[in-house]
Amino acid sequence: ESGEEMLQDLLNDKTDAIIMNEGFRDSFNLIDKKFESETKVIYTLDKQKTIENLKSASVTKESFIVYISGIDTTGPITTTSRSDVNMLMAVNPVKKKIGLVFIPRDYYVSLQCHDGVCETGAMDKLTHAGLYGVEVSQATIENILGVDINYNIRINFDTLTTMVDALGGIDINSDQDVNLRNGPRCNIKQGENHVDGRCALGFARERYAYNAGDRHRGENQQEVIRAMINKMTTTNIIKNYESILNAVQGMFQTNMKTDEITALIQMQINDMAKWDVQSTLVDGKGDMVPTYSYGSTPLYVMRPYTDSISSAKIFINEIIKQNEVKK
Numbered sequence: 001e002s003g004e005e006m007l008q009d010l011l012n013d014k015t016d017a018i019i020m021n022e023g024f025r026d027s028f029n030l031i032d033k034k035f036e037s038e039t040k041v042i043y044t045l046d047k048q049k050t051i052e053n054l055k056s057a058s059v060t061k062e063s064f065i066v067y068i069s070g071i072d073t074t075g076p077i078t079t080t081s082r083s084d085v086n087m088l089m090a091v092n093p094v095k096k097k098i099g100l101v102f103i104p105r106d107y108y109v110s111l112q113c114h115d116g117v118c119e120t121g122a123m124d125k126l127t128h129a130g131l132y133g134v135e136v137s138q139a140t141i142e143n144i145l146g147v148d149i150n151y152n153i154r155i156n157f158d159t160l161t162t163m164v165d166a167l168g169g170i171d172i173n174s175d176q177d178v179n180l181r182n183g184p185r186c187n188i189k190q191g192e193n194h195v196d197g198r199c200a201l202g203f204a205r206e207r208y209a210y211n212a213g214d215r216h217r218g219e220n221q222q223e224v225i226r227a228m229i230n231k232m233t234t235t236n237i238i239k240n241y242e243s244i245l246n247a248v249q250g251m252f253q254t255n256m257k258t259d260e261i262t263a264l265i266q267m268q269i270n271d272m273a274k275w276d277v278q279s280t281l282v283d284g285k286g287d288m289v290p291t292y293s294y295g296s297t298p299l300y301v302m303r304p305y306t307d308s309i310s311s312a313k314i315f316i317n318e319i320i321k322q323n324e325v326k327k
Contacts, residue, residue, distance in 0.1 A: 145282075151254060218281050233275050238268055282308045
């Protein structure tokens, strides 16, 4: 039975109660506005799972890929939610290169599931993959781009705000003057802007001010990450990394080990190398179709352009390829 059928059975008194993933709350409210006012939670079960990492890398000597999942919430990072930000960060520590690949939240994709949490091969929006856990989102993206992802990191609004403030603010570049819906009084002007955590978050969330909507928002999110990397790699603030990590403790989830994070930081402190940060995004064509998670309700999706996917694969490979060994 689909989530939509479960919802209607509950609202039409065909069943007394349903068991649901809390991450579906927004979905159910979208399908039927009566859900929030006419139902109540009678029992909550929290399930914790240790996310294993079977693809670890020697992070200071070989290239690796990180999946960044941004959930559209504040509060506990353990909350299961849609993954509204989906970005790959390809890192080459030898060549000091980083490549950011933004994947639209509405990308229409084939889910890659495990342990029966969903149906592998079912077509859905990428953002909905997050409802079934970060591993499903990661595996789905691996399938799209044909890459092995070594690590994942899960962040939310609070993580970004706190991290930027812990860095003492960042310098972002905007291609136009912007009035932020989620950052009033931030006064973003065309060119370089020094922003605190609140304004950085507003800039990363903005889409209505742009003709390209979510595509432009993806570019802004890449710009915020680029600015954070630049602040950490070109200033002495990285030497205070313990206080920065303490500031965001409990605000992010990752399967990267503490000693791997520390090794990267120590490498940067030792050489203070400047990193070349490049970015790209995959694109597609809009459509209205039913999705696996929402049942028969047609939703906006983006059907991937195959040439866009191919270009992203080439982009990632160019970043992560190691120096050729001379014979």
